[in-house]
Amino acid sequence: MSKQPDTTSVKDLELYTKTRSTLITGTLLPDKRKVDIWYDETGTIREIGPDISHAHKGDADIIIDGSGTLAIPGLYNTHTHAAMTLLRGYADDMHLQQWLSEKIWPLEAHLTGDHVYWGTKLACLEMIRSGTVAMNDMYFFMKDTARAVEEAGIRAVLCHGIITFGDEAKLEQEMKATEDLVRHIRSQNNPLIRPAIGPHAPYTVPPQHLEVCAEYSRNEDIILHTHLAETKQEVDDCQKTNGMSPAALLDKTGCLSSRTVAAHGCWLTEDDCRLLGERGAHIAHNPVSNMKLATGRAMPYHHLSEKKVNVSLGTDGCSSNNNLDMFEEMKTAAICQKFFWNSDTLLPAGEVLSMATSSGARALGYSAGEIKPGLSADICLLSLNHPSMVPLHNPVSNVAYSALGCTVQTVICNGKILMYEGYIPQEQEIITGASSSATDLLDRAARQ
């Protein structure tokens, strides 16, 4: 492509393969300022301001006409099981334990790396379409996940889901899978993809195995991703077996630190919240999944924010959500807190937008999540011409309460364009591939 900035050449496929110095002109920020945004070929935002385009037109390889758009930071999905897109609609309207043990785990026993690759390709497509640029993913065959993520161009923290039920041989096998993944991701040298360790939950990984995971996270300086206090049954069982809450158990086994990202936290007590705050641990809130699986209580945001716990947002997998739309998640989070805790001021629009952006980037340790000079260009342009964005009394309110993923027009991650005006390369191939992969998974399960 020529150095000459040309908005029409943006359709060129080459555009989607590498980061280029880019000028976005005349977009609106959530505070209603109309600005130009310039980022360089390393994907770092250099300057934001009204009318900087004259100064930087010559520096930019690409110019994106941002008029009629609202620029928000790319969204961070901090708890998901991406390849579960293949299980969308497979098992609905069930309680968590029954859902996992009777439907999900028996089907997952037939998964192959190929299923995970296609399921993750579909997840990345769905996420990019709805403005998500980063995910914290726990699943199986994670090298195949890494390949799909690399092709999609988003950020990801990836861990193998460790489930041992106390079996020593299984722990050895799961730790090998984790070590193999860590080695593999590091060898790929992709700064957007990072490894983590993923003890599934205190009810699937006993204390002595949690200790092994904690030590590994400490030694390798990687995130420890887990599920925590999702149901009352989990908390009651943990009290009975271990004489303490699941959060206290994580702490006792060394699993609670600033590297910890714990999903759910619905049944955390005020004392648990204090403990999480003291340890600097992060909570990934998944309100749609919690409401669908009837976990019975909403994450206590008021206690967590009082104890200065960083709370981010996630969708969980597509079998309990059943989509990956972080706009839907933002709205559900904000209204679920108000409804459950009977407080009309709890979790206002601005806070839920931060949860889905800067708090997510903080939990996953990326220097992004805001549109600011010096940070990575993770930018989402929403159409202001979409009915859900009209009128524009309050852009932040529209983003949190009325917009959905379909409002997203253009998505940029670390400066690379992933979707431009609704176009994502190879979308149809991904849909076809994932669809046949889902059929193959169910066929294999039916044959046995």
Ligand SMILES: C[C@H]1O[C@@H](n2cnc3c(O)ncnc32)[C@H](O)[C@@H]1O
């Ligand atoms: C990685 C494993 O985690 C399973 N899973 C998916 N959603 C949930 C949830 O809400 N709670 C607990 N475990 C979950 C997934 O199916 C994998 O087996």
Ligand SMILES: [Zn+2]
């Ligand atoms: Zn989960």
